[in-house]
Amino acid sequence: xxxxxxxxxxxxxxxxxxxxxxxxxxxxxxxxxxxxxxxxxxxxxxxxxxxxxxxxxxxxxxxxxxxxxxxxxxxxxxxxxxxxxxxxxxxxxxxxxxxxxxxxxxxxxxxxxxxxxxxxxxxxxxxxxxxxxxxxxxxxxxxxxxxxxxxxxxxxxxxxxxxxxxxxxxxxxxxxxxxxxxxxxxxxxxxxxxxxxxxxxxxxxxxxxxxxxxxxxxxxxxxxxxxxxxxxxxxxxxxxxxxxxxxxxxxxxxxxxxxxxxxxxxxxxxxxxxxxxxxxxxxxxxxxxxxxxxxxxxxxxxxxxxxxxxxxxxxxxxxxxxxxxxxxxxxxxxxxxxxxxxxxxxxxxxxxxxxxxxxxxxxxxxxxxxxxxxxxxxxxxxxxxxxxxxxxxxxxxxxxxxxxxxxxxxxxxxxxxxxxxxxxxxxxxxxxxxxxxxxxxxxxxxxxxxxxxxxxxxxxxxxxxxxxxxxxxxxxxxxxxxxxxxxxxxxxxxxxxxxxxxxxxxxxxxxxxxxxxxxxxxxxxxxxxxxxxxxxxxxxxxxxxxxxxxxxxxxxxxxxxxxxxxxxxxxxxx
Numbered sequence: 001x002x003x004x005x006x007x008x009x010x011x012x013x014x015x016x017x018x019x020x021x022x023x024x025x026x027x028x029x030x031x032x033x034x035x036x037x038x039x040x041x042x043x044x045x046x047x048x049x050x051x052x053x054x055x056x057x058x059x060x061x062x063x064x065x066x067x068x069x070x071x072x073x074x075x076x077x078x079x080x081x082x083x084x085x086x087x088x089x090x091x092x093x094x095x096x097x098x099x100x101x102x103x104x105x106x107x108x109x110x111x112x113x114x115x116x117x118x119x120x121x122x123x124x125x126x127x128x129x130x131x132x133x134x135x136x137x138x139x140x141x142x143x144x145x146x147x148x149x150x151x152x153x154x155x156x157x158x159x160x161x162x163x164x165x166x167x168x169x170x171x172x173x174x175x176x177x178x179x180x181x182x183x184x185x186x187x188x189x190x191x192x193x194x195x196x197x198x199x200x201x202x203x204x205x206x207x208x209x210x211x212x213x214x215x216x217x218x219x220x221x222x223x224x225x226x227x228x229x230x231x232x233x234x235x236x237x238x239x240x241x242x243x244x245x246x247x248x249x250x251x252x253x254x255x256x257x258x259x260x261x262x263x264x265x266x267x268x269x270x271x272x273x274x275x276x277x278x279x280x281x282x283x284x285x286x287x288x289x290x291x292x293x294x295x296x297x298x299x300x301x302x303x304x305x306x307x308x309x310x311x312x313x314x315x316x317x318x319x320x321x322x323x324x325x326x327x328x329x330x331x332x333x334x335x336x337x338x339x340x341x342x343x344x345x346x347x348x349x350x351x352x353x354x355x356x357x358x359x360x361x362x363x364x365x366x367x368x369x370x371x372x373x374x375x376x377x378x379x380x381x382x383x384x385x386x387x388x389x390x391x392x393x394x395x396x397x398x399x400x401x402x403x404x405x406x407x408x409x410x411x412x413x414x415x416x417x418x419x420x421x422x423x424x425x426x427x428x429x430x431x432x433x434x435x436x437x438x439x440x441x442x443x444x445x446x447x448x449x450x451x452x453x454x455x456x457x458x459x460x461x462x463x464x465x466x467x468x469x470x471x472x473x474x475x476x477x478x479x480x481x482x483x484x485x486x487x488x489x490x491x492x493x494x495x496x497x498x499x500x501x502x503x504x505x506x507x508x509x510x511x512x513x514x515x516x517x518x519x520x521x522x523x524x525x526x527x528x529x530x531x532x533x534x535x536x537x538x539x540x541x542x543x544x545x546x547x548x549x550x551x552x553x554x555x556x557x558x559x560x561x562x563x564x565x566x567x568x569x570x571x572x573x574x
Contacts, residue, residue: 016069034570036566037566039563041183042511042513043554046508046551049437051434051435052435052501053497055430060424061421062418062421065420066417066418067416068416069412070407070412072086076406087408092396095392098392101384105385105455106382108378111377112371116363121203123361139394145341145344145345155331155333162327173312177253177312179330181252184256185256187299187302188259191298192263195291196223196267196270198291203221208279211278215276222266245318260303264303265302267292274288315333361374395495399425406425409424432489438481445468445471451460453465457501462491465492472486488507517554534567
């Protein structure tokens with residue numbers, strides 16, 4: 001028998017003893033106790049989420065050119081073959097340039113023929129007129145570039161104004177938040193030092209008698225915690241005001257809201273202990289209760305106001321990003337238009353040079369080197385036409401492989417930019433699972449962690465395994481809650497799997513084998529303390545413990561207990 005097998009047998013025997021102890025009741029007075037023994041075993045921490053099966057081979061198609069969508073040739077669910085048209089972008093501008101360039105090719109070829117054949121008086125006249133036309137076109141191209149330069153200057157001004165406006169609005173939101181930080185400091189200080197102060201002596205003990213010892217203990221302990229938190233609230237508010245940055249305000253926000261919540265816990269404890277006050281006159285009790293109620297309302301209002309301020313600040317940041325991005329796109333478009341205008345000048349100047357050269361050649365006659373040069377002009381014009389044909393092909397988005405269309409996230413008439421997804425295709429073979437993990441759990445999830453999987457489409461007894469393969473660094477917000485897209489891959493393929501099936505995932509985030517553990521039900525907590533009740537010789541005693549990893553069922557015990565001790569997990573009155 002291997003060492004690992006012996007350990008498993010021992011752990012199994014201990015677990016059996018623990019199970020037998022579950023129904024052990026030791027009577028004492030009118031109470032009996034349900035216990036379990038401290039044992040050794042595994043503690044597995046898991047994050048449980050749901051997800052959806054999706055094909056591994058998925059491709060999002062984006063155009064290489066910008067423009068308006070004029071045709072959507074498929075719909076979601078269609079099966080397509082390699083080369084099938086999916087989406088067409090308006091190509092009239094390119095087609096116009098192609099027509100113009102074809103004319104240029106024809107002209108270059110015609111000129112080559114004329115050079116080879118010689119010119120007539122009528123051809124000389126036509127060539128002279130072509131020079132005048134080309135010169136006029138060059139003037140128009142220069143004017144178009146001047147106009148594009150002005151448009152770019154305006155776009156740069158608009159971008160600067162958008163950034164200035166965004167900064168002004170953000171500063172306004174930031175100012176409101178920081179201003180309410182000061183109010184929060186005042187409220188929390190007033191609650192501790194004025195509104196609840198009369199309930200306590202100078203040593204922070206209750207100034208009256210209470211019939212509920214637990215309520216009295218809570219009121220005293222929460223006061224100590226709340227008073228201790230006051231300096232951090234003031235410090236955080238001062239730091240935020242001094243830094244006057246969004247990052248500093250966000251950091252201070254967490255400390256201040258925690259301080260307010262600590263003060264609120266104390267005010268709630270004060271309200272509760274007043275319900276059990278003994279010996280106070282009705283007038284004094286009413287006065288205390290009014291002050292505590294005022295404290296609770298003030299703290300609730302301050303917390304609500306800070307939450308609203310923080311939400312407004314976050315929203316303003318997102319709006320600023322949108323506005324600035326729109327202004328940057330306009331600036332980029334203006335820059336592209338200016339570059340295009342520059343190319344127009346180059347094309348027009350080349351056309352003028354060609355027209356002048358053609359006229360001169362017709363006057364002087366053609367030498368062999370001139371004919372060879374014109375042949376080169378023909379080749380250059382044909383190359384430019386080929387480039388435009390390539391540009392035209394970019395306006396048609398086609399299927400790169402046989403697939404199923406799963407999404408067409410655009411509409412007819414919509415203007416798209418390079419990088420905008422216009423079609424999503426899936427293959428029919430391998431699958432993965434896409435899940436949204438909340439920000440509360442994502443810090444515990446890492447690439448490579450094992451995952452246990454069940455599917456709603458099959459019996460719960462059928463299980464699959466997999467592992468985490470990627471976690472998106474950017475968040476996604478769903479109904480105000482932040483999630484992070486996480487992908488899990490199956491360890492083995494299964495022909496029964498289909499896209500869209502719902503998967504139930506248990507991601508193993510941490511594990512400790514063969515550690516000392518107790519049922520989670522047996523763990524008790526008080527501020528600054530974790531303990532258990534241990535039954536020994538018919539008597540129950542409290543023992544402080546240090547804990548480690550927790551699962552849904554067990555908690556690791558690092559110190560404070562010995563294996564075999566009986567821990568109380570429930571008390572039953574008889």
